[in-house]
Amino acid sequence: MVAAAAAERVVAELREQCATPAARLDGVAAAMEEEMRAGLEHEGGSKIKMIISYVDNLPNGSEEGLFYALDLGGTNFRVLRVQLGGKDIKPESREVSIPPHLMSGNAAELFGFIASALAKFVADEGRSNGVLNGRQRELGFTFSFPVRQSSITSGTLIKWTKAFSIDDAVGEDVVAELQTAMEKQGVDMRVSALINDTVGTLAAGSYYDEDVVIGVILGTGSNAAYVEKANAIPKLEGELPKSGNMVINTEWGNFSSSCLPITEYDQALDEESLNPREQIFEKLISGMYLGDIVRRVLLKIASQSSIFGDINRTKLKTHFILRTPDISAMHHDETPDLRVVAEKLEENLKITGTSLETRKVVVEICDIVTSRSARLAAAGIVGIIRKIGRGTAGNKEKTVIAIDGGLFKHYGKFRQSLESALVELLGEEASKSVGIKLANDGSGLGAALIAAAHSQYIN
Template structure:
């Protein structure tokens, strides 16, 4: 539950053109976002693959080089009377945020090992590289991708209360009354602020969630054992592995495939969550799609129709549990602000599970009725895809900062 220093909701009427950087584990996206003032925006973006050299040593100068190329190719320069172009910065690594435009790097992950960075302000490191390379850009806001999703949805739908990522991983951010944020140490406690929940770490003490032996096996063998335990039950990186553990358990009991497996299926993380999506969506009479995945892709010996039915049921149960837990978490956050639920309310969502897992959005609505009631879900709750939210949202936060400066 991390205060983000983002304190102004977008109205959808803001205008202007802003830069955004979105630094992930594989790519750096540089974006030019134009806010049209009518809840719509346009986006010009360029992706740069992060080199191994950048991951190991010269990341900050690499970022400056890429931004310089983007400015040159698109003919961008500071506005008349200004020395720099304002920029929002989505930084997808753990930082301890100390201000709207400052945050100290907690640790590297995703294969990055840039020296002399941990514990230092990532905005200062980036800004210094801009100055060294004569790039006329000023980072005015730093945020994570969930906050970006919230702000992107909020620009198009000003009644947005939450931003959620349901993808390879999961996280959420929401608007909270500042008087209810104990971690906020500022003098001003009026109004609202976005809180980055980091909800993938919910129940790391493993005392609340309904774990099975298959979840425990995944957690025990994972590189981050005992961490992100909620994420491991609902996100795309892990659901296929939970399903693989469950399938192998049935194989060991000789209840599947006559007790036979394959070298591929025996290896961790070979049963991709994308396979789960295809299997759950297969409504053919003889489950031919399931047969192809099991026998051709995973090299399992010839399967029976019953085998394929069992595998489909296993995948369906694990996927359904993931959606139910997702809906429970979303509903719990909405219920923490009951005064907002009297009126229409939107939730911005991005990520591969939400976009591609069969019936994920429909099931989110249906399960939420259990917690929020039919009237609210049918008449006031709206879920929206906030595509490219991390880039667009960074530009929108930059815009709110510039608005407060002027």
């Protein structure tokens, strides 16, 4: 009984610290909106970068022709070919692994390897590598590393992330590097758009539904992009685009505010991370971190009670050993004896022989951590909706949010919690004009679609 009481005390404290009542979420949404405005005012004006994407036209389903995409964001990259001419499109794609030595070599070798794979992909069409029906091939390039963009077709690399470390590429225009490499491979192709995966998600959603004005990624990481009025961006220099619009990549993962419900577990995770005091919002809501937050709570319970029995805590002390798919499986366990929870505890943490009551405690922890994540994501979305003057009872304009990422796609209780929080924050009436839809493969398909929307043959 004493052991159970100690565990209950830890869970009760967690529930209180993670609480996200509507008033708190309203504060988060207001703080998000305020940071967005500051970031649009001038560079460095906000914790969130509010990057100008130079995408001023989103695809609308009228685009026609054959377009390509290159999606580079990790140890694999993808090349895609998309034939447009109607809403029913079936991209052909090929995934290629990057040899480890090229990830820390030089820029010419990496981009040469990518261009070589692209040349093979084009050659497999059975057509020449030259023009296509009198047109030069056009490509959308999704480059999911920090870049400073100066136009739709140029961007200099700020720094590498993930497993990449190619010094001579930093400060260089990644489009120019790719263009040079393609020319050496004899691929006559023009990069029509440089984007990141969140802008691609927005584009993929927009192609099928013109009411999509926000794109969100809720997966391993998290970010959002949206359509802003060009005249509401003080830091936008030069002539305003004819469309009057501009897609903004918020980089909301770096958002932080005193409104956020931060626990001792979040603080410890942040301090021990590779980027302490950065990406605070992402560390609260994204799939990379949820499993580890749950692990940290379980470790505290194991140190203060004996509900897990006499266990070796080595696994429980191992960072990121518990992943979000594991907590999703436990959270969704509907077996009478919570068998899946037992299996996951044994498989990942070497915790065996747990009682049903103990397994229920684990499910409750998964629920608390995930609900907080989903509700905070909803507050972030509401901040964007309010920034663009939508989602009020008097505004009947349809607002659709396209969302991609495994957390939203595969974690049902996360999705339900996010959707209910949106209704709670917007109100029953206003929420009727706001919808959410899954946008699959924004990072690949979206790049080809933006290339089409910005084609030299259309504009």
